[in-house]
Amino acid sequence: MLNYLLKRLIMMIPLLLGITIITFAVIHLAPGEPVEMQTALSPKVTKETRERIRKFYGLDKPLHVQYVTWVTRLAKLDFGRSFASDNRPVLDKIKERIPVTLSLNIVALILEFGLAVPIGVLAARYRDRLFDKGMTIFVFIGFSAPSFALAIFGIYFFGVVLGWLPLSGLHSLGSESLPLLARLWDLAKHVILPIGIVTFGAIAGLSRYMRSSMLEVLGQDYIVTARAKGLSERVVIYRHALRNALLPAITLLGFSVPGLIGGSVIMESIFSIPGMGKLFFDGVMMRDYPLIMGILVIGAGLTLVGNLLADLLYAVADPRIRHGKG
């Protein structure tokens, strides 16, 4: 197991390098230089100042030198300073936003698996019956309804018409003084809509996958054998079939990370949630280059970590991977 982990970690290094190269390339697609952007707004900036900033960012050097300088700084976890007026280190800004985005998405992910797996399994078991057909329609609606439209109607209906839920943010004003339970309740009321909408949209993929995976497994010889030796349908489905159908779903876990993080741009913008997506969107709007680069690298890095965790989980669940060539 340790060997496997080590191998996986080493394989991440070229991927990380690739991530930085693409991020660097994307940023240099832009016409004009970051310095122009930063200084264009204030006419007071003299030519000398501009030159000084150019020097500071190494923009007077050729591209590959700039890249190497940037990556060397990244390796020391120096992501540079934000162009925004607060001029804070990019890493600090991202660090305070990551927990929000991550915890919201983890809750959504848990809900997604908790709902989609049973839906898929039951749909396969009662294939072509009412449950299967109803669920097919339900998950397809979730998949195809644009999340931002659901968010708007959700806010309007639950927030404005019924007045049950707050309209935006993570906390109510003055919630800090409330006792712990009341504070949690307050938080829950703020996040139920964004989390619910993200989950609703994500169920389709996984539940359809589980359904076809179950159908495939149920056609295997060992299932026929299990049935033939008189095991009850419950044991056949939940002990023999589910385990094997569930395995490939674990890899989906890793794949869903970039989608969830990317989707947080929309949800966090609509609900004014102070997470990484909102930070990124604001950064993009202000052309805050160091921030954009930092979030691209860290966002992709999080995906790598997600994939690694999924692979480890897979190795734990499937001894063939653990002991085989992997």
Next chain:
Amino acid sequence: MSNKGQTSYFYDVIWSRFRVNRFALAGAVVVILMFMVALLAPLISPHDPAAIDAYHILLPPSLDHWMGTDDLGRDVLSRMMHGAGISLMVGFVAIGIAIVIGTVVGLLAGYYSGWADAVLMRFVDIMLCFPTLFLILAVIALLEPSIWYIMIIIGLTGWMGVARLVRAEVLSIRERDYVLAARSIGASDLRIIFRHILPNVMGPVLVSATLGVAGAILTESALSFLGIGVQPPTPSWGNILSAGKEFIEFAWWLSLFPGLAIMVTVLSYYLVGEGIRDALDPRLNR
């Protein structure tokens, strides 16, 4: 050396399996209807989509304005009809780009294997790490938002799945006897790839193209909703919805109709895609 007869037989079989799938058929009907609306929009839209009418702002749906009017008094139905073309065009061009890149990368990686495969597939892995919406946002915000950039960037960030799919197919196809036969009579690599392997991966590619159009339409509308997609006054479903969100309390029709249109369209492409997949792979059904 024509295999036309066999090819059309193949499509006949696919079609006969597709036809009996009611969900997929309904999806196909909607897709075709949307196309007709988009193409005929200038002829059939009841009003000029750009005509501002200060005396008739934010009117609820009525006989004259089936979907009401917006905050500038423009007819929402007419704007929706003209927006349909934009949404469909973005979806198709973006996925066209993604399919071409993905198919070529997948064919090369799968056919040549070795280091070409290793390099290309690591590149795919790297691209897959990025939250797509982050990449798209970064690029579009850095280069001014324009419908062309949007189509290109959605395409450039959406080809990796196709590449993986095609590669996996090619890996098994290139071991088949007919490829060996082609090689033994001295066919060039290019000929084998495009004449013998490509036609056999088109099925799965078609499926992911159909599903991809659904995804691209969603992405475009999300970008337009965020204000960096199709720019007003050009109507797109996303920006009609985005403009409507401020009036939701007293003009629900501004948000509801574009939201429904996106949903129905995406759903239809999805059903068609699933229908083709099931028709190509009868093992899963029946």
